[in-house]
Amino acid sequence: MFEEKRIMKLNRRKFIKRFLIVAASIEAIFLLRDGVNKTDTSSASKDLFNAGKADSFDKNRLYPFSTGQFFLKRYEDGGFLAMSVKCTHLGCIVNANSKTGGFNCPCHASQFNQFGEVLSAPATRPLDIFPITIENGEILVDTRKPIKRSGFNKSQLSYA
Ligand code: FES
Incomplete structure (x- = not known):
């Protein structure tokens, strides 16, 4: 019983850790994309x-x-x-x-x-x-x- 709870706790930690990594990656992708777009729109003739x-x-x-x-x-x-x-x-x-x-x-x-x-x-x-x-x-x-x-x-x- 104790062992089962420990495993679930570890799985939850793993899940949260992975979730945070995925969320950070998605955020990084959006930041990079926005950065590229900003460069594009500031180009002179646009x-x-x-x-x-x-x-x-x-x-x-x-x-x-x-x-x-x-x-x-x-x-x-x-x-x-x-x-x-x-x-x-x-x-x-x-x-x-x-x-x-x-x-x-x-x-x-x-x-x-x-x-x-x-x-x-x-x-x-x-x-x-x-x-x-x-x-x-x-x-x-x-x-x-x-x-x-x-x-x-x-x-x-x-x-x-
Ligand atoms: S003369 Fe007053 S706004 Fe044009």
Whole structure:
């Protein structure tokens, strides 16, 4: 009887030990898998918004990307600028103004020109821009990194 209890106790210990080893192994597998996935998702172009082929955009035209929350403008010289749709006053979504080529904010009437520079207050600084990378002819916009600026200059444009 005593011997039987001892054997059962040993078996229980063995079982718990094996269970813990299996649980730790499963945890290790998930940790490794998550680690690999994290590396994959942080790879540069996966997190970038692919706006499409550069040569599919006409010059002197504005393209809204509501899911990316930016306007992509291609200027006369072929340069691209990705501007945030958020007004720099209090963050309302600006509308494109087809007459001026700029933007109007519906909340407090700020106006911006075609480069996103302020034409009328209360906004005091231009629309933020997003970095553009052109890879294999595709326009990739990094919407995670809005860039504040004090004005427009040609170095902000990206070319295919
Ligand atoms: S939020 Fe655009 S003018 Fe106030």
